[in-house]
Amino acid sequence: MLGGYYALLACGLSFMFGVMRIINLAHGSLAVLAAYMLFVLAERFEVHPLLGLVVVVPVMALIGWVLHRLVLERSARAGALLPLLSTFGLASVLDNSMFQAFGADTRSLAPYIDSLSFDGWTLPGGIIVGQLAVLTLVVAMVLLGGLHLMLARTALGRRIRAAAHDPDTAQLVGVDAARGVCGVNRDRHDDGGHCRSLPCHAGHVRPLHRSLQLIFAFEAVIIGGAGSLWGTLVGGIVLGIAQSIGAQVHPQGFLIAGHVVFLVVLLARVYAADTLRRWTRTFRSRFGSQATTP
Numbered sequence: 001m002l003g004g005y006y007a008l009l010a011c012g013l014s015f016m017f018g019v020m021r022i023i024n025l026a027h028g029s030l031a032v033l034a035a036y037m038l039f040v041l042a043e044r045f046e047v048h049p050l051l052g053l054v055v056v057v058p059v060m061a062l063i064g065w066v067l068h069r070l071v072l073e074r075s076a077r078a079g080a081l082l083p084l085l086s087t088f089g090l091a092s093v094l095d096n097s098m099f100q101a102f103g104a105d106t107r108s109l110a111p112y113i114d115s116l117s118f119d120g121w122t123l124p125g126g127i128i129v130g131q132l133a134v135l136t137l138v139v140a141m142v143l144l145g146g147l148h149l150m151l152a153r154t155a156l157g158r159r160i161r162a163a164a165h166d167p168d169t170a171q172l173v174g175v176d177a178a179r180g181v182c183g184v185n186r187d188r189h190d191d192g193g194h195c196r197s198l199p200c201h202a203g204h205v206r207p208l209h210r211s212l213q214l215i216f217a218f219e220a221v222i223i224g225g226a227g228s229l230w231g232t233l234v235g236g237i238v239l240g241i242a243q244s245i246g247a248q249v250h251p252q253g254f255l256i257a258g259h260v261v262f263l264v265v266l267l268a269r270v271y272a273a274d275t276l277r278r279w280t281r282t283f284r285s286r287f288g289s290q291a292t293t294p
Helices: 002-020 027-045 049-078 081-102 131-153 155-165 167-172 177-195 197-202 210-224 229-249 253-292
Strands: 120-123 127-130
Touching: 002 027, 002 131, 002 210, 002 229, 027 049, 027 081, 027 210, 049 081, 081 210, 120 131, 127 131, 131 155, 131 229, 155 167, 210 229, 210 253, 229 253
Parallel strands: none
Antiparallel strands: 120 127
């Protein structure tokens, strides 16, 4: 079930990287910002956190649109390095602003959702499954499935895929590449409104929590395959299982096991790709020369 949270956290990062080829280092900070929005609504205005999503999700979509127009669209024209520097600076500003506003104390939405944060179902064999964990996994699957259907079946999805594959050619045939990519940022931040709110109901959030959020999201994306939505779900589940097993072995194994699995998959992808390229060159040189011999 932990993998559902990681998939939910990583789906926006994977979606954006698959379309724009940009890694947004402010992804974790924006997720934490969404959680603090829900916390403020619950604490000061007594709005139930699940109802608060009706406000937070559109706000995050607007933030995504502004971020794209003012930062990502302009920095992406200068190459791959400038978006990294720009989003890193944005993350630092957001982290320090939230630290100034909320302090270093951890906050949680658990007191505002009654018993949902700790209720569970007992399965055969004495296995207890948390209701919030199941809800997080279901939301992750619905969002990933919705994004997949949108990309595969709708006109907007076709425009986004065309703009991602070849923006210049898409522009020539009448596709507004900038509008399609802007839609990606809006959708990604819609996901960001969901991705941190559900786990915050039971867990804790603090201003400088974004580093772990970004690392977990990035690891889930790499394990599942960059740009693959369903691969992101698989990557999140694999990461969650590895961390759960590591926690049973040693208290510090929770983090170490996840990082080890990430490194193993990353190295396997690099070396497997290199080996495949060598085999392909050998095959072409051997059989290609035989085909041209009279």
